[in-house]
Amino acid sequence: MSAADPRREARELVAAARAWLEECAEDGLESIPTTAPQPAEPAPVADTGREVLETPPPPGQAGLLDEAPAWPATPTxxxxxxxxxxxxxxxxxxxxxxxxxxxxxxxxxxxxxxxxPGEQEDRRGIPFCGRAGELLTRMIEGGLEIPRSQVYICNIVKCRPPRNRTPLPDEVSACRPFLDGQIAAVRPRAIVALGKPATSLLLGRDVAISRVRGQWHEYRGIPVMPTFHPAFILRQYTQENRRLVWQDLKAALARTREG
Ligand code: SF4
Known part of the structure; x- marks a missing residue:
């Protein structure tokens, strides 16, 4: 048996480390953790100066699964x-x-x-209007060649999480019925899920976006195309990432135009 090639092993290790780092960046990690992860807590809102919610919301406010509105088949x-x-x-x-x-x-x-929503969105009341939103708009208008006003854009949660952290499960549960209401109202022919949290929610399981992007899935009978979040593309502005997103968006637009 031939001895292992140390250069090949090193190349594989580097490739694995790069993939892991990209997953970390995709998940919003700004630095590599050196200790075991601690239970998530709401972070202080240092960038806004607003008071921080230190304790869970009172009973009856966290997650209204029992009180979720029952929408008519096609609400407005x-x-x-x-x-x-x-x-x-x-x-x-x-x-x-x-x-x-x-x-x-x-x-x-x-x-x-x-x-x-991020900081700009929170200030202006419009989803995807900051830097990531500008990139999304360029992809829609410059890439797909349709006006942004022709598509519908929204988020899982409608209020800005402190420091743009990932929404907590109870926040997602509380807001999800309204996303479902929006989907029922718009009745799109295809949905593009931007990034891991939106994709995980719509697919009903925790996913690695790099593994599920580019493949069709379904949410309540509507085709779902997961792709990278524009904020991730801004952080990892490689030709390959842009090519993959472009490919996903083209596939989504083509799906909406199928007879
Ligand atoms: S709109 Fe959504 S995110 Fe905002 S408070 Fe209500 S449930 Fe929470």
Missing amino acids: LEEVRGTLGECTRCGLCQGRTQIVFGDGNPEADLMFVGEG
Whole structure:
């Protein structure tokens, strides 16, 4: 038996480490953890100066699965927004400037679902209007050659998580019925899930976006195409990542145009 090739082993180790680092970046990790992960806690809102929700929301406000609105088969977006109201169903209401509901064509064939509003979105009340949003807009208008106003864009949670952290499970549970209401109202022919949290929610399991992107899935009978979040593309601005997203978006648009 021939001895292992140390150079090949080194190349494989580097490739594995690079893949892991990309997954970390995709998950929003800014640095490599050196200790075992601790239970997640709401982080202070250092960048806004607003008071932080230190304790879980009072009973009855965290996760309203039992009280989730029952939408008619085809609600209107106005009905869904009206039912949402000045929502305090989860702790994210404490730090928001305003609810960021959704943007675009109420009868869009193509719908984009992201994770949650960032700083710019929270300030302006429009989803995907910061740097990542500008990239998404360029991909839609420059790449797909359709006006952004022709698609519908929203997020899993409608209020900005502190420091743009990933929404907690109870926050996702509380807000999810309204995403479902938006999907039922718009009835898109295809959904593009932007990034891991949106994809994991719509697929009903924790996924690695790099493994599921580019393949068709389904949510409530609607085709779902997972792809990288534009914020990830900004961090990992490689030709290959841009090519993959472009490929996914083209496939999604083509799906909406199938007879
Ligand atoms: S994130 Fe959703 S459920 Fe939570 S307060 Fe905002 S609108 Fe309500």
